Structure formats: C-alpha cells, structure tokens
Amino acid sequence: MTTFEKIYEVVRTIPKGTVASYGQVAALAGNPRWARVVGYALHQNPEPGVIPCHRVVHRNGAVSSAFAFGGPNIQVELLKNEGVQFLDDEHVDMKHFQLKL
Numbered sequence: 001m002t003t004f005e006k007i008y009e010v011v012r013t014i015p016k017g018t019v020a021s022y023g024q025v026a027a028l029a030g031n032p033r034w035a036r037v038v039g040y041a042l043h044q045n046p047e048p049g050v051i052p053c054h055r056v057v058h059r060n061g062a063v064s065s066a067f068a069f070g071g072p073n074i075q076v077e078l079l080k081n082e083g084v085q086f087l088d089d090e091h092v093d094m095k096h097f098q099l100k101l
Helices: 003-014 024-028 037-041 072-081
Strands: none
Touching: 003 024, 003 037, 024 037
C-alpha cells in the first residue's frame, strides 16, 4: 500500500461531524512526520465525495486556505452541514469536534 493510500484509508474513517488534524491523520497512517504529505495527498484526492478530505484541518482548527474543491468557504460550508461548529469564520471548535484518539 502506498503512503497516499494509507492516508486515504485513514481519512475515510473520520466520522461525519468530526475533524482530524493533518498530524493526527499522519500518525494514524503510520508516521507522525507526514503532516505535509497528508496535505499533498488530499490535494490529489482521487475520489472527491468518497474520501472526505474536508474533515482534515490544521492543528489549531483552521480550515485550509487551499482547499482542493473550491476554497476555504466550501470546506467551512461542508463542515457546518455536518454539524461542526466554529469559533470564528475559519477555526473549528477543536475541543468539541476533533477526532478523539
């Protein structure tokens, strides 16, 4: 299995209404130093709508400024539609919505 495939496998398991940080995804995929690789993988998502890359955010809860499917506003909209709440216009309330390991 390739590194990207490992990352996609992890991202598929993030429950609706929950987010994970790039670092969490990296650690769960096998290497906590892969946070940037997670970003690269998500930009090449081969199955948009199946691999929920919108559920991956920065460790401080910030959405991606380069969200691959239409910019940060789309990512915010997708997360809000799943019930994820924000502290401001671009930061997820990580205390309540971050994936618990």
